[in-house]
Amino acid sequence: xxxxxxxxxxxxxxxxxxxxxxxxxxxxxxxxxxxxxxxxxxxxxxxxxxxxxxxxxxxxxxxxxxxxxxxxxxxxxxxxxxxxxxxxxxxxxxxxxxxxxxxxxxxxxxxxxxxxxxxxxxxxxxxxxxxxxxxxxxxxxxxxxxxxxxxxxxxxxxxxxxxxxxxxxxxxxxxxxxxxxxxxxxxxxxxxxxxxxxxxxxxxxxxxxxxxxxxxxxxxxxxxxxxxxxxxxxxxxxxxxxxxxxxxxxxxxxxxxxxxxxxxxxxxxxxxxxxxxxxxxxxxxxxxxxxxxxxxxxxxxxxxxxxxxxxxxxxxxxxxxxxxxxxxxxxxxxxxxxxxxxxxxxxxxxxxxxxxxxxxxxxxxxxxxxxxxxxxxxxxxxxxxxxxxxxxxxxxxxxxxxxxxxxxxxxxxxxxxxxxxxxxxxxxxxxxxxxxxx
Amino acid sequence: xxxxxxxxxxxxxxxxxxxxxxxxxxxxxxxxxxxxxxxxxxxxxxxxxxxxxxxxxxxxxxxxxxxxxxxxxxxxxxxxxxxxxxxxxxxxxxxxxxxxxxxxxxxxxxxxxxxxxxxxxxxxxxxxxxxxxxxxxxxxxxxxxxxxxxxxxxxxxxxxxxxxxxxxx
Numbered sequence: 001x002x003x004x005x006x007x008x009x010x011x012x013x014x015x016x017x018x019x020x021x022x023x024x025x026x027x028x029x030x031x032x033x034x035x036x037x038x039x040x041x042x043x044x045x046x047x048x049x050x051x052x053x054x055x056x057x058x059x060x061x062x063x064x065x066x067x068x069x070x071x072x073x074x075x076x077x078x079x080x081x082x083x084x085x086x087x088x089x090x091x092x093x094x095x096x097x098x099x100x101x102x103x104x105x106x107x108x109x110x111x112x113x114x115x116x117x118x119x120x121x122x123x124x125x126x127x128x129x130x131x132x133x134x135x136x137x138x139x140x141x142x143x144x145x146x147x148x149x150x151x152x153x154x155x156x157x158x159x160x161x162x163x164x165x166x167x168x169x170x171x172x173x174x175x176x177x178x179x180x181x182x183x184x185x186x187x188x189x190x191x192x193x194x195x196x197x198x199x200x201x202x203x204x205x206x207x208x209x210x211x212x213x214x215x216x217x218x219x220x221x222x223x224x225x226x227x228x229x230x231x232x233x234x235x236x237x238x239x240x241x242x243x244x245x246x247x248x249x250x251x252x253x254x255x256x257x258x259x260x261x262x263x264x265x266x267x268x269x270x271x272x273x274x275x276x277x278x279x280x281x282x283x284x285x286x287x288x289x290x291x292x293x294x295x296x297x298x299x300x301x302x303x304x305x306x307x308x309x310x311x312x313x314x315x316x317x318x319x320x321x322x323x324x325x326x327x328x329x330x331x332x333x334x335x336x337x338x339x340x341x342x343x344x345x346x347x348x349x350x351x352x353x354x355x356x357x358x359x360x361x362x363x364x365x366x367x368x369x370x371x372x373x374x375x376x377x378x379x380x381x382x383x384x385x386x387x388x389x390x391x392x393x394x395x396x397x398x399x400x401x402x403x404x405x406x407x408x409x410x411x412x413x414x415x416x417x418x419x420x421x422x423x424x425x426x427x428x429x430x431x432x433x434x435x436x437x438x
Numbered sequence: 439x440x441x442x443x444x445x446x447x448x449x450x451x452x453x454x455x456x457x458x459x460x461x462x463x464x465x466x467x468x469x470x471x472x473x474x475x476x477x478x479x480x481x482x483x484x485x486x487x488x489x490x491x492x493x494x495x496x497x498x499x500x501x502x503x504x505x506x507x508x509x510x511x512x513x514x515x516x517x518x519x520x521x522x523x524x525x526x527x528x529x530x531x532x533x534x535x536x537x538x539x540x541x542x543x544x545x546x547x548x549x550x551x552x553x554x555x556x557x558x559x560x561x562x563x564x565x566x567x568x569x570x571x572x573x574x575x576x577x578x579x580x581x582x583x584x585x586x587x588x589x590x591x592x593x594x595x596x597x598x599x600x601x602x603x604x605x606x607x
Contacts, residue, residue, distance in 0.1 A: 058492045059495075070463055285500075
């Protein structure tokens, strides 16, 4: 058996274990370990198992990951989303299709504190859907709008997807986070344009407004509950941009700021604090365990030479950057139907990233394209992760057919956004290039 | 009855592990924020905050693995198994628990060797202050051991459930 055959066998074995429902982290770690035992011997394989898990986690730059998770969880339990939603609703509610816009703006705002697309979708389903149905908005478009707007969390910093991409590809976390700002805003803007056009073309999706009228004073007063998130964004992103502190410290500052806001709103009670800590620890642990398994697996891939053969094969069969991006786009959208974001990244990036480097593609720009593809994959029927998050949040208020239909206009818009991001790399690369603290 | 009690104990230990994991995360946040505040406002960073963050992150990540296993929080692909009947799906779940046990056992076994060696030589990381590394390494091994134990508890529970179902039908 050649090492290359072992490598291929490992990939097949990995998918077999995944199919049997074995956890992704365990599948990656075990297949990696067995493969290493065969190729370089059990004692060397055991030494990798001995050192890799600890060294994978004990890395200061990765502290940003659990801290961003904590920031998002605290933001969700603080009720900050309710304030955001109320404020957006006061300003936009009377426009035709205003509640759709409220969801888009509110979700983009919450994405500035949360990094998980699933959390965003669930929170806004509970918050906005009953209101939308009460005012007679189209059920399908409402569901689609909530699921699609939930994906902003992957692009708008602090984004967990971006941090994991940076960790696996060894890129600057700060640069990647900043690179997501304009693409995230562009996505939100194009969704808003889509809604305004749809309301004009098909007025039945949004009834004539019966919303209460608010005075300017009331509207300005509603922003009182939003200042916290604005201060946090300025602190976290401003701090990274100005080079005042590294992303991990920004994560601590962001989480601490959110903690203080939650403390002011909810008081010093044991239940929300313990619940947020326990949930965040569990989510961060899930990602870390996958990263540990992935590290053992990727050692195997490197040793067997599968990666370099894959790079040569792709370089031989695809000639242009456009062709390469098209190929990877299709691959990620299909994979997104079966696997969650962290697993997709851990499994594919060890193969894909060397190809990107070989083609001379800017890794930061590719990171943005990659995140956009992930955003698309989590809302692509039939198995997109965000669709299920919305369904679980909506309970009896939703059925899958409605949701799958309602999300299509947003998917089309996302594909347009993807093309814009591919066509104009400066949208992604300008901000990180101008950052002061490189 | 006694196996009921032992799986119950394991669940409680996993829960305690998650609690410790959460507290480690809270400390990471407090130390990180205090370090930024002290270094920016008073120009005096907290010595050892960098090393403490790394150590706490290890504790936080490893001590929650068992609880995640208990809560079935580890991500897996359920596309095929969710469509199976109860008994075959249960068998696949058993395989999954067994595989998880093997993996976490490997991590625990090697982790203890790594941690005990670190304790033996009293390993320190030298930075602004010398920071002990061995507690985090030992806690990582403990976390992986808890996870392996939780896999056994889950396996036993699943076997009882399958046998119970078969008996009932």
